[in-house]
Amino acid sequence: MTTTGELDALETELTAAVGAASDEGALETLRVEALGKKGRISLMMRSLGQMSPEERQVMGPALNGLKDRIGSAIAARKAALEAKALDARLATERADVTLPVRNEPKGALHPVTQVMEELAVIFADMGFEVAEGPDVEDDFHNFTALNFPEGHPARDTHDTFFMKPESDGSQKVLRTHTSPVQIRTMMERKPPIRIIAPGRVYRCDWDQTHTPMFHQVEGLVIDKEAHMGHLKGILIDFIAAFFETDVVESRFRPHHFPFTEPSAEMDVRYERVGDAVKIGSGDQWMEILGCGMVHPNVIANCGLDPDEFQGFAWGMGVDRLAMLKYGAPDLRDYFANDVRWLAHYGFSPLLQANLASGLS
Ligand code: 2NL
Numbered sequence: 001m002t003t004t005g006e007l008d009a010l011e012t013e014l015t016a017a018v019g020a021a022s023d024e025g026a027l028e029t030l031r032v033e034a035l036g037k038k039g040r041i042s043l044m045m046r047s048l049g050q051m052s053p054e055e056r057q058v059m060g061p062a063l064n065g066l067k068d069r070i071g072s073a074i075a076a077r078k079a080a081l082e083a084k085a086l087d088a089r090l091a092t093e094r095a096d097v098t099l100p101v102r103n104e105p106k107g108a109l110h111p112v113t114q115v116m117e118e119l120a121v122i123f124a125d126m127g128f129e130v131a132e133g134p135d136v137e138d139d140f141h142n143f144t145a146l147n148f149p150e151g152h153p154a155r156d157t158h159d160t161f162f163m164k165p166e167s168d169g170s171q172k173v174l175r176t177h178t179s180p181v182q183i184r185t186m187m188e189r190k191p192p193i194r195i196i197a198p199g200r201v202y203r204c205d206w207d208q209t210h211t212p213m214f215h216q217v218e219g220l221v222i223d224k225e226a227h228m229g230h231l232k233g234i235l236i237d238f239i240a241a242f243f244e245t246d247v248v249e250s251r252f253r254p255h256h257f258p259f260t261e262p263s264a265e266m267d268v269r270y271e272r273v274g275d276a277v278k279i280g281s282g283d284q285w286m287e288i289l290g291c292g293m294v295h296p297n298v299i300a301n302c303g304l305d306p307d308e309f310q311g312f313a314w315g316m317g318v319d320r321l322a323m324l325k326y327g328a329p330d331l332r333d334y335f336a337n338d339v340r341w342l343a344h345y346g347f348s349p350l351l352q353a354n355l356a357s358g359l360s
Contacts, residue, residue: 004058007066015070019073021081034074045064108342108346108348109347112215114347115325116217119217119321120198121354125355126194128196129196130197130198133199136175137180138170141175146259159203159204160174178201179197179218179315185197193223194220196218197219200214201214211331211332214318219313220294221313222294222299222304226312231291231293235266248280252264252266259313260292260293268285269284270284272284276324286324290315296310326360
């Protein structure tokens, strides 16, 4: 026999328990205990059948009301617990919507940097070291040691940038080629010498194919028996490696430089394919570099005996090599610092040039 008083006590107890349930699991246990098949309220409702009609008239609505209110209380508590759980999860799973959409690598190597690295890799494989020197040079290292006589017109063809004269009347220049690096090396150490000198050089000239600052790489070999045959072999191998081709057809035309004797220009057979060039085939010849046997006067100017030592040297434009291999047509774009150009023509810093997996 159940009384409405007992129901009130049960409601108070269950309502308190629902309010105290601290998670959804505890709440579900409570629901099963009260409203499940064998729950306390369910069992009471099943006993309605054994009651007298008068009793049932009172207890029926009372039990139904209790069942509804406890059901609602459980549902409300469940919603509150779910909201609390969601808040807790959101607090730990914070998403910063201002972050970039994808974690894309930013920045690229300039084609000139890429080509410089390729040059270093190719010549390192042949046993060359990379040598460096100052951009601001004195007249001796840039001209005099290289067999440009004082006041000789060849100095004028270099469109030299002169620095403000110093107190002793001397005047430094922005180096017009990287040859002074080789002069310094020959003066500092004994042969055998096998170096390349890549770097910035400066000439007062500005149009579609000339910028006042550009890049050169020169090479130098000084030994006792280094000769023109070695020079040709090195240069042909270099062109094949750089342009990643097996066939290189070349010709060496006589030329003149003050610092080499004999001097030559190297041409290679090529054809145009879109903006880039294909080396080895085609019916055109392209001048690609200048070279020669180091002039005995230059060897003597560096304190070495030209009867004991001889060697060869060459020089070429790095920017032009980059244009030939990678196709960007206007040299001025190379130094305009336009990030869109760099993004298009740049190289991944993670893919370093090497001879095993390809230069570029
Ligand atoms: C060119 C030609 C050349 C050299 C550079 C050189 C350096 C020393 C001695 C002798 Cl220390 N020669 N360098 C030799 C021949 C040609 O450059 O057309 N460059 C863009």
